[in-house]
Structure formats: structure tokens, C-alpha cells
Amino acid sequence: MHPDKTGIERSCEDSERHREKVLPNGDVYVGNFDGLFPHGTGKYIWSDGTLYEGEWEKSKMTGRGRIYWPSGATYEGDICGGFLHGSGTFYGLDGSVYKGSWRMNIQHGMGTKTYPNSGIYEGLWKEGLQEGIGRYTWSNRNTYIGNWKAGKMSGRGVMKWENGDLFDGVWLDGLKHGSGYYKYADGAYYFGTWSRGLKDGRGIFYAAGSKLPKQKFSESVVCNDGAQSLCPASLMSSEGLRNKPLHKKRYSFDGWNTSSYFCRSGRISHRPVSFEGIWNLSDSAGSVLSQDSSLTLSSSSDEGQHKLQHDNVLVYEREYAQGILIMERTRSSDSGVKRKTKWHHKIQRKQPSGPGEAIHKGHKSYYLMLNLQLGIRYTVGKITPVPMREVRSSDFGPRARIQMYFPSKGSQFTPPHHSIDFFWKDYCPMVFRNLREMFKIDAADYMMSICGGDDLKELSSPGKSGSIFYLSQDERFVIKTLRKYELKILLKMLPKYYNHVGIYDNTLITKFFGLHTITIKGVRKVRFVVMGNMFCTGLHIHRRYDLKGSSQGRSTSKHNINENTTLKDLDLSYVFHLERSWRDSLFRQISLDCMFLESQCIIDYSMLLGLHFRAPEHLKALLECQHTLQNSSSSQANNSDEPSQDEVTVPPKGLLLVAHEPGSVSTMPGSHIRGSTLRASAVGDEEVDLILPGTGRLRVQLGVNMPAQAHRKLLHNEVPDSAEIDHFEVYDVVLYLGIIDILQEYDMTKKIEHAYKSLKFDPLSISTVEPKLYSKRFISFLEKVFPEQI
Numbered sequence: 013m014h015p016d017k018t019g020i021e022r023s024c025e026d027s028e029r030h031r032e033k034v035l036p037n038g039d040v041y042v043g044n045f046d047g048l049f050p051h052g053t054g055k056y057i058w059s060d061g062t063l064y065e066g067e068w069e070k071s072k073m074t075g076r077g078r079i080y081w082p083s084g085a086t087y088e089g090d091i092c093g094g095f096l097h098g099s100g101t102f103y104g105l106d107g108s109v110y111k112g113s114w115r116m117n118i119q120h121g122m123g124t125k126t127y128p129n130s131g132i133y134e135g136l137w138k139e140g141l142q143e144g145i146g147r148y149t150w151s152n153r154n155t156y157i158g159n160w161k162a163g164k165m166s167g168r169g170v171m172k173w174e175n176g177d178l179f180d181g182v183w184l185d186g187l188k189h190g191s192g193y194y195k196y197a198d199g200a201y202y203f204g205t206w207s208r209g210l211k212d213g214r215g216i217f218y219a220a221g222s223k224l225p226k227q228k229f230s231e232s233v234v235c236n237d238g239a240q241s242l243c244p245a246s247l248m249s250s251e252g253l254r255n256k257p258l259h260k261k262r263y264s265f266d267g268w269n270t271s272s273y274f275c276r277s278g279r280i281s282h283r284p285v286s287f288e289g290i291w292n293l294s295d296s297a298g299s300v301l302s303q304d305s306s307l308t309l310s311s312s313s314d315e316g317q318h319k320l321q322h323d324n325v326l327v328y329e330r331e332y333a334q335g336i337l338i339m340e341r342t343r344s345s346d347s348g349v350k351r352k353t354k355w356h357h358k359i360q361r362k363q364p365s366g367p368g369e370a371i372h373k374g375h376k377s378y379y380l381m382l383n384l385q386l387g388i389r390y391t392v393g394k395i396t397p398v399p400m401r402e403v404r405s406s407d408f409g410p411r412a413r414i415q416m417y418f419p420s421k422g423s424q425f426t427p428p429h430h431s432i433d434f435f436w437k438d439y440c441p442m443v444f445r446n447l448r449e450m451f452k453i454d455a456a457d458y459m460m461s462i463c464g465g466d467d468l469k470e471l472s473s474p475g476k477s478g479s480i481f482y483l484s485q486d487e488r489f490v491i492k493t494l495r496k497y498e499l500k501i502l503l504k505m506l507p508k509y510y511n512h513v514g515i516y517d518n519t520l521i522t523k524f525f526g527l528h529t530i531t532i533k534g535v536r537k538v539r540f541v542v543m544g545n546m547f548c549t550g551l552h553i554h555r556r557y558d559l560k561g562s563s564q565g566r567s568t569s570k571h572n573i574n575e576n577t578t579l580k581d582l583d584l585s586y587v588f589h590l591e592r593s594w595r596d597s598l599f600r601q602i603s604l605d606c607m608f609l610e611s612q613c614i615i616d617y618s619m620l621l622g623l624h625f626r627a628p629e630h631l632k633a634l635l636e637c638q639h640t641l642q643n644s645s646s647s648q649a650n651n652s653d654e655p656s657q658d659e660v661t662v663p664p665k666g667l668l669l670v671a672h673e674p675g676s677v678s679t680m681p682g683s684h685i686r687g688s689t690l691r692a693s694a695v696g697d698e699e700v701d702l703i704l705p706g707t708g709r710l711r712v713q714l715g716v717n718m719p720a721q722a723h724r725k726l727l728h729n730e731v732p733d734s735a736e737i738d739h740f741e742v743y744d745v746v747l748y749l750g751i752i753d754i755l756q757e758y759d760m761t762k763k764i765e766h767a768y769k770s771l772k773f774d775p776l777s778i779s780t781v782e783p784k785l786y787s788k789r790f791i792s793f794l795e796k797v798f799p800e801q802i
Contacts, residue, residue, distance in 0.1 A: 043068065066091065089114070112137070135160065158183065181206070196220070202330075207552050210335030213575070222326030368469030368483050377470055379431045380538060381482070383530050384491070385463040386418055386429055387436035388542075391528075395441045396455040407442040408507050410500075414438040435531040439503060443510060444526050450514065451523060451544070451686050458525070461486050462542070471576075488548050489525065494539040498755040502527060502541065505612045512608045518597075518687045518714040520619075520751045521605050546750040547622050549717070550708065553748070555623040557584055560616070561793030578620075581793070586623075586722040588747065588798050594690055595798055597714055598749070602794065605751055606787035615786040616756040619794060622748035623722065626667060626704070667719040667744050669712070672699035677711040687713040702746070715749035758783050 032042045043054015049071035050056075056064045056073070066077020073094045079087045089100015096102075096118075101111040112123020119125075119137040126132050135146020141163035142148075148156045148165075158169020165171075165183040172178045181192010187209035194202045200222075204215020331339040371381045391414050406412060416436045422428030448458060461484045462468070468491070471481040482491040494502070502509075502524070513519050523544035531537045547553050557579045560566065567582035590598065602619075609617060672689050689699040690712045702710045702717050710717040722743040 046070070184208075204330070204332070211332035212335070212552055214329065214331045217328040217330055219326040219328070368471040368481075370469050371467045371482075375470075377480070377482075380530065381468050382429065382431035383418070383434045383436070383532075384468075384482075384528070384540060386426075386431065387416075387438065387528055387530065388526065389459055389463040390416060390418075390426065390436065391438040391441055392445075392455055392459050395445050398442070398445075400446075400449065401442075403443050403446055403510065405507075408440055408503075408510075410439065410503055412440045412442070414441050432532060435533070437529040437531070439499075439527040439529075440506060443506060444524070447510065447513070447523075448525050451525075453525065458489075461488050462491070483545070487545055490543045490545045492541050492543060494541055494755070496539065497757075499527065499529075499539045499541075501614075501755045501757050505614075508608065508612060512605075516601065516604060518601050519605055520601055520715050520749055521608070522750065522752050522754055546620060546715075546748055549624075549748065551624040551704075551710075551746060553622040554625045555579065557581075557619075557621040557623075558752075559584065559619040559621060559793065559797065561790045584797065585725055586743075587725055587796070588720045588722050588745070589801055590718065590720050590798060591692060591694075592801065593693065594714075594718065595800065597690070598798065599791070599795070601714060602751075602791060606791060609751075609754060610783045610787050613758040613783050614754055614756060615758045615783050617754045617790070618752050619790075620750045620752045621797075624746040624748075625722075626744040626746065667746070668703040669694055669700045669719070670703055670709075671695050672701050672711065673709075677701050677709050687716065689713060690718070704746075710746075715747075718747040718749070720745055720747050758786075 031045065032040065033045075034040050038059035040057045041050055041054060042057075043050060044052030046052070050068040051070060052068060053066065054068050061082040063080040064073055064077055065080075066073065067075025069075065073091045075091065076089070077091050079091075079096075083105045085105045086103045087096060087100055089096070090098025091100075092098060095116045096114040097116060099113055101109065103109055107128040108126060110119055110123055110125040112119065112125075113121025115121065118140040120139060121137060122135070123137050124132065124134045130151035131148060133142060133146055133148045135142060136144030138144065142160040143162060144160060145158070146160050153174040154172070156165055156169055156171045158165065159167025161167065164186045166185060167183060168181070169183050170178065170180045176197030178195040179188060179192060180195075181188060182190025184190065188206035189208055191205050193204075196202075199220040201218040202211075202215055203218075204211060205213040207213070327342065329341050330337055369375075371377050375381075394414065414437070416426060417423070417433075418426045418429065418431075418436055419433045420429055420431065445455075448455070464485070467485065469483045469485070471483055471490075479495075480493045483489075484491075509521075509524070513521065513523070524541055525544065526540075526542035528540045528542075529537060530540070547556070554575070556577075559581050562581060566580040568577060568579050573579070609615075669692050689701075691697050692700040692712075694700075700712050702712050702719055704710065712718060722745045724741045724743075
């Protein structure tokens with residue numbers, strides 16, 4: 013055994029282990045060592061003044077410690093391998109304090125943060141942003157509890173205001189967006205749908221004192237999609253936040269079927285998009301949290317502006333367009349039976365049924381969908397590795413195709429699958445590959461959109477062709493079944509079509525991206541074409557019209573109309589005023605497109621028109637002000653020999669145009685991405701973007717995101733009655749335009765009688781220039797829909 017060391021020796025060893033070391037870069041370490049490495053406790057001072065004091069392990073900061081930055085920020089907690097990792101508290105220079113979990117220097121896990129404006133967030137974090145279940149309390153005691161995503165309120169959530177108001181429903185990017193209900197402090201309720209923070213679509217309003225459902229509203233969000241909802245009663249405490257499960261519940265309202273009010277909105281474009289949110293609760297946007305005025309909704313809102321006419325009529329069915337009430341009718345809360353009252357609109361519509369029916373196993377089109385997805389995945393994957401080149405004449409025609417047999421057991425070239433055996437045919441793969449490239453559609457995105465894990469949705473046909481329409485889950489693409497002659501027409505016109513869309517970036521003609529055939533031996537043959545969805549937009553398409561310039565059979569039964577219905581020529585009750593230069597550009601392109609269709613002997617095509625109504629909040633007040641001015645002017649004229657010189661001013665638009673900034677617009681990938689940006693005289697003839705408050709910044713293109721004013725007109729069978737027309741005569745709208753149904757070829761022997769009858773032509777005027785005559789009538793009709801402003 014070694015003799016015991018003397019006190020002097022031990023003191024020397026301790027001194028050796030605990031010493032100061034100055035590094036070549038100017039940093040200084042003072043503390044314990046294990047050999048040559050810092051180990052144990054020690055202090056490290058960087059040359060810029062940053063200081064760490066705490067535990068070390070083999071030259072790395074590991075364990076408990078404190079970090080002091082020169083700016084004044086500090087951290088105290090767990091550190092691992094030199095990273096903030098574990099649990100700890102960070103005191104920011106701005107006065108904010110975060111206490112909770114960390115991962116690799118980033119807030120991740122459960123944590124609480126107090127902001128400089130006295131707001132407090134308690135909940136889950138992911139990669140430095142709020143994500144998952146969490147609660148935020150504003151300094152004025154407004155409280156939100158629910159789901160978060162990327163630092164914003166997104167998903168199911170409950171917002172409770174200090175004044176007693178409460179919203180329980182779906183959120184997106186910090187705004188109410190989807191189904192839910194709003195409870196007012198006075199006891200009134202509104203059940204409906206919201207879009208970007210504004211009421212949008214149909215709903216039911218229960219005035220204060222009306223008969224309410226037997227269930228307690230606070231127990232759940234009314235929801236028809238089976239999604240999870242939040243219970244405000246249980247979640248308004250920190251224990252509820254951590255321990256209470258989310259509930260599923262569905263209600264019926266005293267015999268009234270309200271489930272249809274809370275399904276997805278009836279539009280092709282109801283998917284969320286990455287517009288610029290205004291409720292970013294990350295560190296860099298803490299100042300936004302102080303904007304409490306935008307969150308405070310008074311119970312004396314528009315709901316209270318509509319007084320009750322009878323004591324027993326306390327329930328209203330309402331429809332909103334971007335926050336403005338456009339239609340309303342009453343119900344009796346006593347009997348649960350509809351009163352025989354009319355909507356304040358001539359067209360009575362059914363509830364929206366949502367954008368198509370999802371195709372699940374057991375659906376009649378399930379195996380057809382699987383076959384389509386397998387075939388597209390195979391051929392797109394086969395053609396993509398081929399180097400890009402200009403198309404040749406041999407790339408066109410029915411012989412330019414890829415054929416493959418897909419047995420369910422799989423083969424040398426195809427994978428096994430759970431569908432039935434089928435033959436696959438892909439026409440002109442190089443041509444359609446180049447068309448997709450032309451419109452900047454990535455091959456991987458194309459396959460994921462159509463062939464990803466999500467099912468397609470089947471849409472009802474808007475026409476009499478009998479075609480079936482399918483919609484991809486991200487709603488970028490529409491797939492249409494074709495008849496044999498339509499496939500032949502498309503193959504015949506494809507060379508000229510390819511040249512036309514290549515030359516004219518702003519063409520309004522349908523964008524085609526694939527042409528395929530599926531053959532199930534001994535059963536049937538189905539032909540498909542994949543097209544761009546012209547309504548692929550984050551805006552709600554409130555009305556859509558199929559316009560041919562004809563009157564024969566061009567109206568829709570008023571009993572079969574819902575928000576998904578494609579209306580016809582005689583249903584159109586508006587004319588649209590565009591900026592002069594935009595109108596000129598629009599009709600220049602329509603003429604070019606019609607000339608192309610004439611050259612291919614195509615008739616019976618249509619203009620598909622989509623309308624998004626903005627209905628700005630100030631419009632109603634301005635119109636009432638003008639009405640008062642008119643009455644005043646009229647009375648002055650009656651009391652004077654001289655006519656009044658007062659003129660009613662046109663109300664300012666609720667749509668704002670600003671100079672185009674490519675990096676600021678909310679771009680939707682797809683066929684819209686290619687066209688040029690329009691210019692406006694209002695901003696010095698520069699390219700412009702459209703600013704929509706609460707929605708985003710959109711690039712204005714020909715036929716896409718085009719702002720206009722819609723002027724209400726009487727329909728062909730409508731009697732003037734001020735009590736039953738829209739609340740406003742002038743609307744701010746955003747237009748979407750495209751020429752569709754371009755696969756009907758003129759056939760003198762088979763179709764001439766139908767064509768003349770439908771267009772009310774004189775049979776004696778039959779000539780060999782029918783396609784030219786059709787396009788002339790088509791353009792003439794559109795000139796009336798978009799009249800030139802004087």
C-alpha cells in the first residue's frame with residue numbers, strides 16, 4: 013500500500029485540477045480538469061463577453077448550468093453537449109420568459125412563455141413554435157385554448173373573450189376558418205361556417221331567449237365530419253389542458269337537421285393555403301399579440317341589428333358572403349317547423365353538400381380509382397427520367413402511347429396490387445410531360461396529388477354529357493371520363509393545341525395534363541383526361557356559371573340549386589365592369605382562343621365563370637348614405653324650379669390593388685402559375701397584386717384573381733320587387749374565367765339540327781362556317797356580360 017498523501021500534496025493536486033486556461037482565440041476557462049479536458053464544474057468566458065457557469069463532462073458543457081449573454085439575456089437549466097437541451101428557463105432581452113422543455117437550443121415539448129405584452133402561452137412547442145394543444149391568455153384576459161400549428165391557432169379551438177363572447181370551432185392561421193359556433197354574451201348563438209375570420213356560407217342564428225338545443229353547447233363543437241372538438245369548460249384550467257381528453261359529439265336541434273350546415277363548404281377550393289397569417293405568436297411576432305382590438309367582438313354585432321318581428325320567431329337561417337349578411341329567413345323556435353317565409357333572394361338553394369364524395373373501399377369507383385393511380389404512377393415514373401427535348405411529330409397521335417398489363421399478382425414490370433387486373437394505356441406521354449413542365453408542375457407533386465395516400469373525390473357532372481368528374485385531394489387537378497369520339501378529337505387537335513398554349517401564356521382554354529385508358533377485360537373500357545382545376549384558389553367560389561351564349565335549355569331548376577351547382581346563361585343576374593385595359597386584354601385572348609377552336613371545327617364550348625363576392629363591410633353604409641342623398645336631392649328638386657346638380661358618387665372598392673411584389677404573393681401551384689401579371693392604371697400602369705383584408709395578397713392574371721364590380725340585373729323571368737332582391741345592387745367580386753368543353757367537333761350531318769335549334773338560328777342560314785358563326789355568337793354574348801364602360 014502507498015502511504016497516505018500529505019495535506020500539501022493533496023492541495024497541489026486540487027490546484028492542478030482547478031486552474032485557469034487562456035485559449036489562443038482569447039476565450040478563458042476557469043475550473044476543474046480531467047487531464048487536459050474541462051471536467052466537473054467550471055466557468056467559460058468567450059471573447060465577446062458571453063459567460064457559461066456550470067457542469068462539464070469531457071470538455072463539453074453537460075449538466076446544469078447558467079449562460080449569460082452580453083445583451084442581458086440569460087438561461088438557467090439543463091445543457092447537453094453544448095446545447096440547451098432538457099428543461100430550463102430563458103430570460104429574453106425584451107422581458108419575455110420561457111420555462112419548459114428544450115431540444116438542441118430550440119423550445120420543444122411542454123413549456124410556458126410570458127411575452128412582453130403580458131400575454132402567456134402554456135402548452136406544447138415544436139421546433140421553437142407553438143404546435144399541438146396550448147392555451148394563450150392575452151393581457152385583457154381573452155383566452156384561446158386548442159390546437160396550434162407553426163405558431164398559429166390552427167385546428168379545433170375555443171376562444172373566450174373577456175366580454176363573455178365565445179367561439180368554439182375550427183381555426184386556420186389564427187383566424188376562424190371552418191365550422192363552429194359563436195356564443196354572444198347576451199345568450200345568442202350562431203352556428204355556421206367561417207372563412208378567414210369572416211362568416212361565409214349558411215348558418216343558424218338563435219336570438220337571446222330563443223329555445224336552444226337540449227344539450228349544453230359548451231360540451232362540444234357541433235361537427236359533421238367526426239373531427240375532434242374541444243370542451244371549454246374542461247380546458248379553461250391548466251389541469252384540463254393536460255389531462256382532459258378531446259370529445260366527439262354530434263347534436264340534432266329539436267328535430268331540425270343542422271348537420272349539413274357544418275360539413276365542408278360547398279366549393280372546389282375550400283382547402284387551406286399558406287396565405288400571410290396575422291397571428292404569428294412566435295418570438296418575432298410578439299407585438300402582434302397586443303392587437304387585442306381585432307379580437308374583441310361585441311355581442312351587439314350584426315346579429316343584434318336584425319330585430320325580432322314576432323315573439324315566437326327567434327331563429328334565423330342566414331347566409332353570409334365574406335362577413336356580410338346576404339340572405340335570411342325565419343324559423344319558429346316553438347314548433348321546430350320552418351315558417352313559410354322566403355329567402356331575401358329569388359334563388360332558393362339547398363344546403364351545400366361539399367366538394368364531392370370521397371372514394372373509399374366499397375364505393376362503385378374504388379377499383380377504377382386504384383387502377384388510375386397505379387397507371388399514372390407507372391407512366392409518369394417511366395417518362396420522367398427521359399431527358400427533356402422538343403416534341404416531334406412521332407410524339408403525337410394514337411400510336412404514340414405506353415401500354416402495360418397490370419395483373420393483381422404483379423409482373424416483371426408492374427408491382428402487385430389490391431385491385432382487379434387491368435390494361436393501361438397512356439397517350440402521347442412526351443407531349444403531356446412537356447405540357448406539365450410548361451406549367452411548372454413537378455412530376456413528384458403531380459403523382460402525389462393524384463396517386464398519394466389520399467383518395468380521390470367524385471363530383472357530380474354539371475352537364476348532360478354523362479361524364480364523371482374526379483377531384484384530387486389537394487384540388488389542383490380534375491379528372492374527367494371521356495367518350496370515344498372525345499378522345500379521338502383531343503388526339504387529333506393535340507399538335508395545334510400544344511402550339512397554341514405554348515405561344516399564348518394567357519390562354520383561357522382548358523389545360524390538359526394527361527390522357528389515359530383503362531380496360532378491364534370483358535367488363536368495360538374507361539377513358540380519362542387530367543385537367544387543371546381553374547378554381548384551385550384559397551378563395552370561396554360563391555357562384556359558378558357555364559355560359560354558351562344561348563337561351564334554349566340554359567336555365568337551372570331553382571329546386572336543385574346549391575353552392576356546388578353550375579348555373580347557366582339565363583341564371584346569370586349580373587354584369588361585370590372591368591378596368592378598360594383588362595377588358596381589352598380579355599377579349600383579345602378570347603378572340604385568339606376562339607380562332608383556334610374554329611380552326612379545329614370545335615363548337616358547343618363554354619365560358620366557365622367563378623365569382624368570389626367580397627361584400628366589404630362599409631358598402632352597406634355607403635349605399636344607405638347615397639340613398640339618403642338621393643332622397644334629399646329629390647326633395648330639393650321638388651321645392652325648386654332648377655333641377656338638382658347633385659350626383660351620387662360610386663362607393664369606393666373594397667379591393668385594393670398595389671404594385672406587384674413576386675416574393676409577397678400567395679401563389680397556388682398549378683395551371684394558374686404561368687400567365688403574365690396584369691397592369692393597372694391605378695398604380696401607374698405597373699403590374700399589380702390584389703390585397704384582400706384578412707385573406708392574403710394575390711397575383712392578378714388574365715382570368716385569375718381579377719377584381720371587378722358586379723352590377724345586379726333582373727333575370728329574364730324576374731319581376732322587380734325590392735323586398736326580394738339582394739341586399740346590395742353592387743358587389744366587389746373576384747373573377748375566375750376559363751373556356752371549357754372544347755372536345756365537341758362540328759358534324760354537319762349529325763349535329764347541325766341540334767346546334768341551330770339550341771342557338772335559335774334560322775334553319776335557312778345553314779352554311780359551312782358553323783364554328784365561326786358559333787364563336788361570333790359566343791363572343792357577342794360575353795360582350796354583354798362584360799360591357800364596356802362609357
